[in-house]
Amino acid sequence: MTLTKGQLVEVEISSIAFGGKGIGKYEGITCFVDNTMPGDKVTASLTKIKSNFLEAKLVEIISASKERCTPKCKYFGTCGGCQLQFMPYDKQLELKEQQVKDAFERIGKIENVNFSKIIGSENIYYYRNKMEFSFGYDANMKFALGMHLPNRRFDILDLHECHLESEFSAKIVNKTREFFAKKYLPPFKYTNGSGFLKALYVREGKRTNEVMINLVTSDNLPKDSEKIMKEYAEVLSSEDMKDGEKKITSIYWTMIIAKKGVRKTSKEFLLYGNKSLTEKMILENGNEMVFEILPQAFFQVNTFQAEVLYNQVVRMAVNKPQKTIFDLFCGTGTIGLFLAKHAEQVFGIELVEDAVKVARENALKNKVFNIDFFAGDVDNLLKDLKEPPSLIVIDPPRIGITEKTAKLINDFSPHQLIYVSCNPATLARDCAWLIEYGYKIKEVQPVDMFPHTHHIECVALLER
Numbered sequence: 097m098t099l100t101k102g103q104l105v106e107v108e109i110s111s112i113a114f115g116g117k118g119i120g121k122y123e124g125i126t127c128f129v130d131n132t133m134p135g136d137k138v139t140a141s142l143t144k145i146k147s148n149f150l151e152a153k154l155v156e157i158i159s160a161s162k163e164r165c166t167p168k169c170k171y172f173g174t175c176g177g178c179q180l181q182f183m184p185y186d187k188q189l190e191l192k193e194q195q196v197k198d199a200f201e202r203i204g205k206i207e208n209v210n211f212s213k214i215i216g217s218e219n220i221y222y223y224r225n226k227m228e229f230s231f232g233y234d235a236n237m238k239f240a241l242g243m244h245l246p247n248r249r250f251d252i253l254d255l256h257e258c259h260l261e262s263e264f265s266a267k268i269v270n271k272t273r274e275f276f277a278k279k280y281l282p283p284f285k286y287t288n289g290s291g292f293l294k295a296l297y298v299r300e301g302k303r304t305n306e307v308m309i310n311l312v313t314s315d316n317l318p319k320d321s322e323k324i325m326k327e328y329a330e331v332l333s334s335e336d337m338k339d340g341e342k343k344i345t346s347i348y349w350t351m352i353i354a355k356k357g358v359r360k361t362s363k364e365f366l367l368y369g370n371k372s373l374t375e376k377m378i379l380e381n382g383n384e385m386v387f388e389i390l391p392q393a394f395f396q397v398n399t400f401q402a403e404v405l406y407n408q409v410v411r412m413a414v415n416k417p418q419k420t421i422f423d424l425f426c427g428t429g430t431i432g433l434f435l436a437k438h439a440e441q442v443f444g445i446e447l448v449e450d451a452v453k454v455a456r457e458n459a460l461k462n463k464v465f466n467i468d469f470f471a472g473d474v475d476n477l478l479k480d481l482k483e484p485p486s487l488i489v490i491d492p493p494r495i496g497i498t499e500k501t502a503k504l505i506n507d508f509s510p511h512q513l514i515y516v517s518c519n520p521a522t523l524a525r526d527c528a529w530l531i532e533y534g535y536k537i538k539e540v541q542p543v544d545m546f547p548h549t550h551h552i553e554c555v556a557l558l559e560r
């Protein structure tokens with residue numbers, strides 16, 4: 097049988113893959129189709145043909161799954177941002193729970209794991225505290241500010257509303273577009289490095305209503321760039337940009353400096369307001385913690401669900417008396433700070449120096465004095481820590497840890513490990529390494545931090 101790209105095929109969807117694509121069979125070959133769910137029968141157009149699988153774009157739903165719902169967002173299907181919006185939220189949670197189980201079974205080859213019920217997010221819209229919007233041109237070559245379209249790196253969806261951050265953040269996007277469109281400044285082009293305007297980041301303190309804007313440009317400075325940026329800051333910080341409780345408390349301009357053959361650097365200019373954004377989080381005992389967030393620092397993007405996640409870490413940690421805790425990949429120190437009152441001392445390690453600076457400031461601000469943070473690579477710095485830990489918390493990026501990190505962790509021989517992960521596949525792989533060192537998985541607790549997307553966060557407790 098010869099298959100060709102663009103060929104229309106009929107597929108019945110029976111399950112969903114990591115990443116959110118529906119899976120069915122065409123002529124016995126596995127076929128992945130975007131925006132579909134189990135129970136859908138669809139016509140799709142082939143986009144990728146491999147010997148053992150096919151990928152196809154949804155063309156028409158012949159008969160829809162009984163469980164489909166109408167997506168709230170008018171850009172659904174075009175934007176690519178909230179792939180699961182056509183699925184009721186309880187179904188999304190079921191799907192994520194199953195995908196975590198599949199990862200442990202298929203990737204980790206680990207059996208009899210104690211999975212706790214996934215904890216859903218109370219807010220399923222307007223839950224993000226940070227969004228990035230890109231400058232460019234839309235499909236009609238009109239100046240645009242919004243989202244990169246999936247699989248088309250250079251076309252921008254000109255976004256006028258979005259249900260992920262807040263109505264206020266959409267207002268900021270619309271005002272920014274209006275302002276720069278009038279200035280006729282060119283968007284940056286990744287193809288040849290020309291142009292100026294790159295991106296707009298909007299960050300919101302969900303518990304403080306503070307808002308930080310970060311406008312990112314190239315170093316191809318147009319005439320009067322400084323004057324224009326000052327004017328932008330004046331417009332955005334004016335009275336008519338106030339929105340109920342929310343208010344813009346800082347405006348940054350970040351310039352990315354690119355020279356041929358040299359690593360990119362950046363310069364930040366504070367155009368208006370405060371150096372950092374303040375966010376608050378509530379601990380399991382009702383106490384508040386305050387965090388100062390700088391423009392480039394990592395901070396969990398769903399504040400309320402991050403509280404749930406960190407409180408799960410605390411729940412697992414307090415099972416045993418803790419003396420010394422290591423918080424690896426600690427970012428701005430949030431997990432360590434949540435744990436500090438349950439231990440004699442906590443040490444955090446984080447690659448980004450600025451994040452470590454902020455972590456220290458966060459500790460002082462919250463009057464937590466039994467914690468310290470070190471900037472550098474986990475593998476390099478772990479060797480320098482002498483005190484044996486009772487617990488090591490690991491919260492790496494999506495790629496997970498390396499076998500070397502697993503070995504270094506084992507060398508300390510802590511009784512407990514708590515692994516916080518945003519990628520079930522690498523979590524399952526890494527747990528399999530740790531099991532080889534004699535650890536047993538006591539519990540895996542999935543937490544949904546990102547409703548309507550295929551992302552899944554988990555906390556795994558390992559002991560020996």
Ligand SMILES: C[S@@+](CC[C@H](N)C(=O)[O-])C[C@H]1O[C@@H](n2cnc3c(N)ncnc32)[C@H](O)[C@@H]1O
Pocket residue numbers: 394395396425426427428429430431445446447448451472473474475491492493494
């Ligand atoms: C998923 S974030 C977790 C941050 C923090 N635990 C939190 O909850 O906000 C992962 C962090 O690991 C840091 N990181 C990445 N590679 C690293 C490495 N090799 N050594 C130390 N930190 C690293 C990143 O900069 C990032 O802050």
